[in-house]
Amino acid sequence: MAMTLESIDIYEPDGYVDAPPHEVFAYLRREHPVFWQNMPDGTGYWAILKHADCVEVAREPTLFSAQVGGVVLEDQVPEQLEQTKNMLLMMDPPRHTTLRRETAPCFKAREMARLEDRVRAICRTIMAKGAELGEVEFVHDLAALLPSQVFGELMGIPESDRAQINRWAEITTGGQDPEVNPDGYGNGQSDASVAMATYGIEFAHRRRAEGDSDDVGARLLATEVEGQPMSDLEFGYFFVQLVTAGNDTTRTMLSSGLLTLLQHPDQLAELRRDRSLIVGAVEEILRFANPLHYFRRTATADAVVRGQPIAAGDKLAMIYTSANRDDAVFSDAQRFDIHRNPNPQLSFGIAEHFCLGVHLARLEGRIFFEELLSAFPVIELTGEPRRQRSNLNNALKDLPVRLRA
Template identity: 45%
Template sequence: MGNPSVDLIDQSIWERGVPYEVFEHLRRSDPVYWHEEPDGPGFWALTLHEDVRNVSKDPTRFSSYAAGVSRLDVTDAVALAAYRSIVIAQDPPEHRLTRGIVSTIFTPRATSALEGPIRSLARSALDQALEKSEIDFVADYASLVPMHTISEMMGVPDDKRARLLELSGGLIDDQDPEVVASPEFRSNAQIEVFMTAQQLAARERETPGDNLTQILLTAEMEGRKLTEAEFNTFFMFLIIAGNETTRTAMSGGLATLLDHPDQLARLRKDPSLIPSAVEEMLRFWPPIHHFRRTAMCEVEMRGKTIREGDKVVMWYPSANRDESEFEDPNRFDIGRNPNHHLSFGYGEHFCLGASLARLELRVMFEELLTSTAEIVPLAPARRLRSNLINGIKEMRVELRPA
């Protein structure tokens, strides 16, 4: 392999595909790589499984609170203050208190009660999809089940769900001009989500429901409730987290299976492999490309000096193909065991929705594979232009009934 040029920012590269050859080069030659930024001071790119793990479990030296978890700093002070009220942008001890507010909803036991409703959602989406000669797998299946599931959990009424899905897409996929048509879209979308959050809050105050919105409204931390801005931001985060990632995992998972017909055939023959296949799909197609931390002190890592205040960006697709962790990492093997992929992060901020996402993905694949005899790709999947979300915008397929 030659030495590919390293550019992890140019979105058009990611639109074509994850630059795995660049990551392989970095892991071998410079795994703690100083990456220049046209729009910032530069960042450290971490590409090894071990380093991503070590940073993720060390919030004292690598903070999520200092400047958030996005590569670019949030510069507006009001926006930063609201951002820091969300669990993902906090450090201990505050982080554990906030996580505690919503964590009981997301335990494996609590989410397992959702299996029946998730299955019904999957079946009804498939019933409709099977009536058509061709579908967009993303819009007609992969996005519907997560959207209704998180909406149900948050008490979002039916008539607001599709719009919230559209807005949440625009808020996180904001590098793609096809998703975000104008620079104002983002701020307008945010205002609209906040207005919806406030409408739901008013309804919940009048008639308290048994849902996540109610929990956010009534929760007390250090003797006070969340402010309106904090509530709005937390609400928005959960809507985005509940929709984008699982949809991406589902569509990326199917794209990967279609690329590996032998593994798809193996799965159809032995559906008991679905849970491990889901893990392998997550490893092979991580829905999130990176999250960031800020160094709180000087740290030596693999001979490099990370200075206090430096940005440290953890690349999950690279960690998931690290040859020192995974045997034959570029082989897609639905029976892979062990499979310690880092697609849900690691340590302190390990994805709170992981059990829910795993359940949704398992049930969606179970239903998809039992109701179809064949899934025929009709056009190449159209990828999102983003180095944050490994998204698919459209994937036209024909579902042939079982």
């Protein structure tokens, strides 16, 4: 069917339920790479579809602000915006630069590599549960356990609290899907954020009283920003930021990764024969099935992107799902290829706000798939996978599989 501009709606979350609209994105990259999309609330945004343009927007954090309007397309009410401004992801320079500089050392590759044995032990427990159950809903029964357990280990959170934190995170980020967030967009969401921040503040208070320990939680608590230790409130926001940024994204990388491998049995067989290919496979999973479709910016002054004038105050969305399949950067971009190298995928963003948890996410991805393939010589789909209704989360909500040890 011929595509007409009038028929295109890349905002409507229903359009993402069966699959991301890759054909529409390919058409727009060719014909309208900076595309104006209206939204039901009467506003609209510039969809940035080319890889180079997403990079350009990300590299101008003052001109294209994460703070002015936040990073999701729906405008927040002023109180919500006021809260989110305290999160790293929604801060602009110079405040962002300072907080990022002070906290980044806690998340360096070398620091995260120290967690390898713990992450492997957690993965083995998860696979043991999979072996016991045999038939699982992979997203929640197994994949979800890794980020919440690893975050718990990282920060020193009691095991008994981890499921609740996981649930808050899911509500906060799954807002457009009525099954994930029955209270509707914006409602359960902000309650869950507040509950999480409150937990973070209490956690900070308790951990400070308990005294020294060597986990990342303790080191973050000791971090000084502009000569002052983070207050419990600042820590609370940072805590929410880490949970919401790291939970669903990692769960999605693991579950969409498994589905993609099952859909490409030759490459799965190759991975089983040569585990050293897993590192590249994880990178390609991230490109091909990027966990987040986009992040937003707001123009703080008149600007131009690829010849298109952008007015001060306009919203822009860097569409990672489109950029990751841009033929100008990736050969045979619609093809899943675990050997792809180089692979400059944008699934972790780029520049100022480049994912702080990138080394942890890659470590978790590699070890999880190593352990999954070792534990189960046969993995089969037993039903239809179901996807989240969301233009933000490129996520599965059900992945029924049988695991044979």
